[in-house]
Amino acid sequence: MGLCSQEEIRELKALIDEGALHQGYPDETLIRFLKAREWSVTKAHKMLVDCLSWRIENEIDQILARPIVPPDLYRAVRDSQLVGLSGYSKEGVPVFALGVGLSTYDKASVHYYVQSHIQINEYRDRVVLPAITKKYGRHIGTCLKVLDMTGLKISALSQIKLLTIISTVDDLNYPEKTDTYYIVNAPYIFSACWKVVKPLLQERTRKKIQVLPGCGQEELLKVMDSSSLPHFCRREGSGSSRYSGGSGSGRGGGNCFSLDHPFHQQLYSYIREQSQRARPAELVSEGSFHVDVPELDLEGSKIARTIECELHKFEDQNGLSKSMNGLVISGD
DSSP, X not given: OOOOOHHHXXXXXXXXXXXXXXXXXXXXXXXXXXXXXXXOHHHHHHHHHHHHHHHHHTTGGGGGGOOOSSHHHHHHHXXXXXXXXXXXXXXXXXXXXXXXXXXXXXXXXXXXXXXXHHHHHHHIIIIIHHHHHHHHTSOOOOEEEEEEOTTOOGGGGGGHHHHHHHHHHHHHHSTTOEEEEEXXXXXXXXXXXXXXXXXXXXXXXXXXXXXXXXXXXXXXXTTBOGGGSOGGGSSTTXXXXXXXXXXXXXXXXXXXXXXTSHHHHHHHHHHHHHHHHSOSGGGGOSSOOOOOOXXXXXXXXXXXXXXXXXXXXXXXHTXXXXXXTTOXXXXX
């Protein structure tokens, strides 16, 4: 990789300023996009241009004024797309929990789930991270993610297209926002696929993923206090029930996936307030917020095909002839 010229850096910074992506930290934002493209200025420039075009064409700056209504529909989304903010690391970095194994994505259209995901991303970047940055007096611009694989089944791969869309949105438009992915409660099916997929990942990505034994409590307590542990990490074998209790405040208790959890209550209230300010009324009309998603890149397609192949091998070895009938993993 050659050295970046001052002119190239100035041009990239101008793009970042134009799109208001930096939240007051243009240098850190520039570094994120350069990292995501292996420090290639040319590729980072294209990534920035594509990201800004995506935001403009899909009105992403207004997405936090587009509530998913009625509330019952939003609750259904929350009950089937398990994600939440469980707390903060000892360094003040937000800890997001994802219930990968028990998320069903079957209560609404794909567009609602994509809309919900982007809203959480934007709320994280516009509200959560600026607030914690102010609290600590230093820039905090990333998060940690704890992925719970409890309940993961082969049938969950029928949702691979939606998961690919969400992953692609993050990779192309929110690069380098996650420091570490902690995977916990991993069943054999995940472990078998991980051994095959791991070598296909770029080293930069591979270093971010840690597969922890059991519920991961012992390792996670090295980076966060017990109060910030996701509920499915509180004790061995606790599982990731959508409605499990546990310590914590709010009607949602310790279950950060629940709409009744303080994080989701604050998020929903924020979106509702923004929608009331963003008149005219068409901004708050019912209906999903359609977002165009770029095609999966070549690396992602290769990984998806590899997972498909390995799962079919797993199927053949374990006599699961009907469970994956017709299942094709594709980013198309």
